[in-house]
Amino acid sequence: MTNHQETIKQLIEQIGILSRKQEAFKYEIFELKNKLDQLQSSIDASDNVEKATLDQTDYVVKSEPIASGHREWIDSNVHDEATIKQPSFQHHKNQNSKVTHNTPQKSKKLSPFRKSNLEKFIGENLLNKMGILILVIGIGIGAKYSIENELISPLTRIVLGYLSAIGLLGFGIKLKKKYESYSAVLVSGAIVILYFITFFAYSFYELVPQTVAFAMMVLFTVFTIVASLNYNRQIIAHLGLVGAYAVPFLLSNDSGRVEVLFSYIAIINIGILIIAFKKYWKPLYYSAFGLTWLIYLSWFVMDYSNDSHFMLALSFLLLFYLTFYLTFLAYKLVKKEGFAATDIVMLLMNSFIFYGLGYAILNDNAIGEDYLGLFTLGNAVIHFIVAAIIYKKQLSDKKLFYLATALVLAFISIAIPVQLDGNWVTLLWTAQAALLFWLGTSKKISIYEKLSYPLIALAFISLIHDWSYNYDSYYHLEDNLITPLLNTSFLTSILFTTAIGFIVFLQRKGDFISSLKEGSTWLKIVSYAVPILFVFSLYYSFRLEIEAYWNQLFSLSELENKSISDYVVTVNDYSLRDFKIVWVINYTLLFLGVIGYLNYKKIKNIVLENSILVLTIISVVVFLTQGLYALSELRDAYIEPSIYYNRGSFYLIIRYISFAFLGFSILSLYRYIKKDDIHKGFKIAYDIILHITIVWVVSSELIHWLDLAGARDSYKLGLSILWGCLFFPFNRFRYFKE
Structure with a gap:
């Protein structure tokens, strides 16, 4: 029985060694794969190496890169563990304990990976975290109970709290060699207790002065970062990050010295981001980004004063912006990280948070508002420098270069209307x-x-x-x-x-x-x-130039005339507005005719052709309605002389100039209609428009001459005779077409 126990113990030790070796191989495989990816990104696509064999390792390698420096720690552990002797298998004569080595095990007796991973997650991850949470809560409940019932003095409570944390910390460090995961959880819990006990000692009982409490919490933060590096656990670094950002708020005495707060945050950011970059802990970068800008925005909304904080706010705003921008670039240029959608979001958020807050700060200041355009252009210059460095040294992939240049162009575009x-x-x-x-x-x-x-x-x-x-x-x-x-x-x-x-x-x-x-x-x-x-x-x-010309003439024609009752009467030459209408219609007909001719000769675009046909027909209809009415108003203005304005023969000549534009438009339509591939509907519409135009223009001309002759009342009889005469040529024209 003793021999069986010894064999089992040796097997367990061997499994542990192999597991740690597998971890070492996993890190080594990823580093090799990462180096291979870097080499492949620097050569042409035609020289790409087949990576089929590399894909076989995907079930081992995680997607998260592993920072350099882990290798030495892993190799040393593997080397030490390799000295353990291999287990010796002894043959036992007891028939009930026979072990047949040559008979393969059935596959159904093997534990599936999914099951073992779930068990590992529950046993090594979930349960120990729940345990430490219960422990921290238990210490809090015990402290609360002792306070409410006055069982121990405040000093004793704080001392016992520190002793509990130190004991937990020492116990966790002692277990690190054999139970690293569990040890990391114990150390994390101890750090949390140290933070809160220090806060209680300062805030509730005033047993520790602010300076000492601040120094202690900074020391805890440094220890947390060291522990995260030693344990290689990102969660411990997150704990230190949260604690570090909480320190100034936990120990605040409302002094209003915001420069101390932001200086402290800047130092913490630089340290945390160096670790995040070195260990490739990007969630740490995201957390620092979110917490920093959240703190700054909260201060800006609630406590910012233009008179007291103008330069201070701009200085730290620029410092935070450059810190996160440089960290982002370090991931891309040094780590050779691939470009993802989250990178676009982070870069845009960082850039526009900086620009938005900077714009608001400058716009609030009497002097600063004169430099809004320069500030916007400065943003473009920063991105231009980044783009130039990437382009000159051929760093990273082209997507980052294009994004940087896009931001340059975006801020230049914004600077134009700002300045x-x-x-x-x-x-x-x-x-x-x-x-x-x-x-x-x-x-x-x-x-x-x-x-x-x-x-x-x-x-x-x-x-x-x-x-x-x-x-x-x-x-x-x-x-x-x-x-x-x-x-x-x-x-x-x-x-x-x-x-x-x-x-x-x-x-x-x-x-x-x-x-x-x-x-x-x-x-x-x-x-x-x-x-x-x-x-x-x-x-x-x-x-618009045509309209502006006639509008100016109309404005200049304004005259003031005093009536008998001494009221001032303003007079304008309203015939100028009729001229404007006529010339706008003439220009439209000419424009469509010229565009139609160019399309017919050179462009030959069917969509443009159909559009011109429709627009020309509409313009002809507008001429027959609004245009001829404006021409009749000009005729009436000529017939009825004004005591204020001279009206010459051009009031009548403009009529025939307009007819020339109308004829040019009709001819341009005919050029399309005679094409064989034109839609039949357009031909029918053209015939209708042509006949209506002839009748309408001739009728208008008859009325025009009757008015000039002073026989306006005879226009009904004249129109009847005219329409009867037009019937015969129209009927003859239809006969020839058929």
């Missing part, structure tokens, strides 16, 4: 959008092309704002009068249109390949939206 006003914003956004689109499509950098589209939208919105503000104010004051086609608003419109036209040209090139997914909804939207935007901006660039 500048009016047309400059539109021009710079437009130039930036065109440059990004060209770089994105020519260099095949997808993020640049994707960034150009929102910039185009922003530039267009800014252009609309400029139009609504500038052209509306030109004719209200004489100081704001402009020279048609020679003003900044028109120049801005033309430059915007030119840039959008350049983008359309690149889109229509045969070798253009968008980074947007082929056949996607976004690609379809962009392929239609950008050309529409080009035509729209080109049309309105000249139309």
Whole structure:
């Protein structure tokens, strides 16, 4: 029986040795795999080594990288444990205790991995943590009971608390060699007790002064970090992190010395982040990031004062921002970490928390608000330096470089409206959008092309704002009068249109390949939206100039006339508004005709062709209704002379100039209608519009001449005769077509 026990003991020891060796092999395999990944990332894709054999180790290697430095500790343990002798198997004559070594075990008797992992989790992880939690709670309940019943003095309570923590700590350290996991939990519990006992001694009983309590808690924090490194347990480091951040709040006496608080947090951050980087404990980095910005935001919202904290707030804001940015870059550039979605979130959060808080601080200050644009540009410079370093030294992967340059462009885009006003914003956004689109499509950098589209939208919105503000104010004051086609608003419109036209040209090139997914909804939207935007901006660039010219004349025509009762009567030449309507319609007909001709000869786009047909038909209808009515108003103004304004023969000549524009538009329609592949519906619509236009224009012309002749009352008879005469040529025309 004694021999069996000895054999079992030796087997258990051997299993322990093999388990620790497996851990060592696991770390070594991962380090080799990590080095191989680094080498593969630095060579061309054509030279990639097949990693099929490497994948066989995936069931052993975890996804979390292991920092360098573990190897020495593991190797030393394995070396020491390797000196244990192999178990000796003795043959026993007892028939009931025979062991057949050559008979294989049935597979169903083997313990599944899942079952053993669950048992290991419960036995080695869950139960011991529950135990230490119960222990800490028990000590707290015991302390509470002794306080409420006054069983022991305050000093005795604190001393017993420290003794309990030290005893637990010593017991945990003693068990480290054989039961490392359990030992780590005991040490963690002891550290928690030390923190809270010190807090109670300072806050509740005033047995320890603030300086001593602060020094003790800092010492506990340092010990916690050392323990986390020694045990290689991230949870202990998290415990130290929480304790470290809690110290200034637990020991606060409301002195308001925020510089001490932030200096302490900055020092803690630097130490914690060095450990997080060295041991590759990224959750520690995330925790420090969240707690630091949460503390800063809470202080800024609740206690910030512009008069007292302006420079202090900016200094520590910059320090925290750079600390987390440099840590992020260290993971990418030194550890050669891959790029993930969480990295984008972290970098964007860090950048825009810094920018948002910095903007709010500067905007609150009388001097600082003058430097908002410079501050925004400074953000762009920081990201530009990072992008330049990555590009020059060929560090990390291209995704990080593109993200950094995207942030550069984003902050430059924000700086434009922050620092500048009016047309400059539109021009710079437009130039930036065109440059990004060209770089994105020519260099095949997808993020640049994707960034150009929102910039185009922003530039267009800014252009609309400029139009609504500038052209509306030109004719209200004489100081704001402009020279048609020679003003900044028109120049801005033309430059915007030119840039959008350049983008359309690149889109229509045969070798253009968008980074947007082929056949996607976004690609379809962009392929239609950008050309529409080009035509729209080109049309309105000249139309607004025409309207502004006539609006200025109308404003300048204002006269003040005193009536008999001494009331001031304001008089304007309203015929100028009719001229504006007529010229806008004429311009529209000309614009559509020219675009239609260019499309017919060179562009040959079926969508543009159909759009021009529809818009031209609508414009002709507008001419026949609103245009002819405005022309009749001009005729009436000519017939009835004004005592304030001179009205010459141009009031009548404009009518025939407008007919010429109408004829040009009808001819441009006919050029499309005669094509064989045109839709039959358009041909029918054209015939209807042509006949209606002829009848309408001729009828209007008859009324026009009757009015000039002073025979306005005879227009009914004249129209009846005219329509009867038109019936025969129309009927003959239909006969020839059939």
